[in-house]
Amino acid sequence: MNAASKVFKMEMMFKERDYWTLNKMLEYRAQTHGDKIFLQYKEESPLTFKYVHEITNKIANGLSGLGIKKGDNVLVFLPNCLEFIYTWFALSKIGAVQVPVNTAYKGYFLDHISNNSMAKIMVVDQEFTDRVKNSEDNLKYLEKIIISGLDKSDKSRSIPSRFTISDYKSLYNNPSGTPVVEVSYKDNAAIMYTSGTTGPSKGVALAHAWMHVMAERMIAMFHITKEDTYLLYLPLFHGNAQAMIVMTCLISTARVVIYEKFSASGWVDMIRKSNASLTNLVGVMMDAVFRQAEKNDDNMNNLRGINAYPCPSAIVESFKKRFGVTQMLEAYGMTETGLITLMPFGDYRADSCGKIAGDFVEAIIADPETDEELPVGHVGELLVRPKIPWTLNSGYYKMPDKTTEAYRNAWFHTGDGLKVDQDGYYYFVDRIKDALRKGGENISSFEVEKMINDHPAVAESAVVAVKSESCGGEDEVKACIVLNVDHNLTYDGVLSWCDDKLPRFCVPRYIEFVEALPKTPTEKVMKGKIRDQGVTLATYDRVAAGYKLKEEIKRDALKKQ
Template sequence: MASAPDDWVIGAMLRRQARERPDAVYLELTTGGRITYGQMDEDVDRVATGLGGIGVGFGDRVLVMMRNSAAYLQCWLALMRLGAVIVPVNTAFRGDFLDYVVNDSGGTTLVADAEFLPVVEASAPRLPGLSSVVVVGSDAAPRTDGPAAVPIRFEELLRAPARDPGVVVTPRDAASILYTSGTTGRSKGALLPHGHQRLNPHVYIDRLGLTSEDAIYCCLPLFHANGLLLQAYGAMILGARLILAPGFSASGWLGDIRRHGATATNLLGAMTEFVWRQPERPDDSETPLRIACVVPVPKFGEAFQRRFGMRMVELYGATEINCPFYMPRDEPLRPGSCGRIIDEWFEVRIADPETDEPVPDGEVGELLVRPKAAWTTMLGYVNQPDATVRTWRNLWFHTGDAFRRDPDGYYAFVDRLKDSLRRRGENISSFEVEQVLLAHPGVAEAAVVGVRSPTDEKEQEVMAFVVPQEGSLDPGELADFCAGRMPAFATPRYIEVRAALPKTQTQKVLKHLLREQGVGPNTWENPVISKPRQGPGERR
């Protein structure tokens, strides 16, 4: 790998595509506008020169807080060409969340859309290491002191001379710090090398069978690895067209795909459900779309494929270790399975979480992963050497995910280990309880967590947070529905109906927030489960 830097370093990849296909369109914005490979290469040199002029150099960490745009890609690619390290910032971050990422990453420069300038200014007194702010898209004067008081205009960087910075970047050099979504607690910054960034789209392209003739539609945020690496980087590796939307719209999804001729796309979490619930039309299948990477594939996956005339492929991945599993695209769907191991690049083990010893096929254990090629997984967690060593103990990366390997070689995600519940001596998968809740026709979304028992602090009770499809939802009727479809020990004691669940911008439910909130004044308690126990072995 290291002997072929043009294939494994993104700045060199863009340069090569600009030489070979300067007039081919790389970026097509759904809001209007196109940029060719040749123009993008020149723009990136200009931004790199401008960033270098304000002191950004090899190894420097630069925070980027922007919505999907051409400027985001220009900034990212310029940083890669300089050998700097991008720190994507979730655009929803405010206050402590923003302070933590800025201070923990050690970033001294922030590039932000103008709309986020007030947020940055509010945090400025708590960001002692932040020395410069580059603002995209506004001439408005700043309002406070601090690093944002005299911001640099991104548009000025685009007017800098288009010079190659001449920096040598290798696959082993750090490229990005991606903060895990923090669904189970405080986020950790995973320091990723260029080789890691390159392997991610390499496998994606191979497993989806993509070519330079494809057009990849991206509506996921670029601060997430799925959008930035699989889709934006993937399109560049292919020399294909990237169709970039400002964000996901269930009602606009199909129209975007048709208008722009998209042949491939990705859907995460509840996005698939939201598209599915749009009013059905007889011409839904008349689109150029042929394949989509969907995580997870829902139970209605086959019907979704027929309705939209396309193919679904599921994968499993983690920020730190890439994507070691994909479903073969030429095999029938298997909802609940994330496919087979990509054994060219990865080794995996399903192990007892206490001993790290393998468990037999069919039994649940923790997924452990390690790479077969150098520089294709994270370098470590920023400022957390103990967490790095603990996670990589026994020379395996411990994902914290409960998995099962079936005898035929397919792997299934069971749950997050921290989402596994234990109630009255029985282990409970929150995922499995959620699937029963979602089978109820009145439930649109569900999240299950463990909360402390009111009678025994060492015991957990099952609590379900549900969002109704429409109108109201009777918790008692939902509990009756569950009682006939799951073991008594797994039936939720507490149910709370909500208008929405707290989520990341990639539609992951923030379960740690639900655990912290726990039982509240609007929580319904199951009277059957809450009755005093009569003794061991009581049936309910």
């Protein structure tokens, strides 16, 4: 594109809508590049496009045999593994809708996503069946579970008794013919849950067109070709890994190498072992990698580009030099919208997330109170709308009020504060909405407060963000807690309660017991005032105190083995 342009303009590989469904694209690539390597899990044997097409046909036919049909929502509760991709692809082939579940979810969080999606079937790894067992009486619609890695002799994992149980392995024993199901690019491909602010997490309905166009933007930004290898360690239950990496490689015929999770200390080894030319870093990952002890051979790899967001200007040049990376490109997007801004290839503007993807969306920076457009350089809420139908979200599933609230005055409201300069470069400033982000995960203060308030000793609480000391624009979670009269509660008591009921990234780092929360005359908690106070002398810091969560203890034990 022309670097002087104020928008990011691009050519799509596939303009024909007929190719905008995953099932059609996989079938096409199995025909055009059948023997080319597509997927690989760690150092295991690589898999071709043809193999992936045929094995996912088997699984698709097996899922159909279990009663799954077009339009059905299916929970996918799996770690990063080949089975996740097989299941996702297979569901697309029969027109069903994947509902990926965050692998840290348990209790209320798992109950909510299951009940709101109204899914009758869940594909789950045996590692997580004890959580399903603990919630089985609360899962109103779930009838069947398909267990991956099923080992009935493993007594350490509970198997739910209320549901019909199937072994995932049995799905492979089905015909490899392509299912005959008409799937449109307008049909929902996924419902991905994202943090709420004044209520529970919302299920974002995403059409096949959203997935395809999101991937096309990545291909254009990075100039991705069949010669590239994309390293994936981000969670597959997020749109980043699915649309920006897997779908991107499916369309461009690049290779994907999958690891279960990100490791700052093991990042260089993963880059080398996978022979990766591209990868993504989100949140504090870039800073975490940079903080590792420097080695003389850190630049001995084949990396040519990293999609990093944010891409902190304080370390970007040193990072590139140290690891031998030529392109560090930043973008801005969210589950509801896909990528909205992208940094043009070969371009760089310190702390900018790039230019508007002008072929696909319109965008303005607006006053969040009036929706009136603001002058250049002013901070306001980013509002967007699509130029191509079905390429923004299709609404919040079973939440019409939230959909109406977000789509106001013919614009989708991102809830994020940005500004734009005279040259068309956008800059993320802060979240306008009351949400937090930690470890690449959005956190709903509402949901964390709900769990804390359920403790019998707690009268009320307020959860706010405290900026992390690491580069990356992420938050630490602080909880201010008011106790009931004549009740006592220790910091350890709060943390133990939260550790049992919350995903690890939601557990507060900072806790402060207060006599009362600051409120307006209408009894609304003044969270801005609490945020401004930050960490005080009365604030407990679990990290400084050496308190370890259960998963941290487990991780430390595995490291010693």
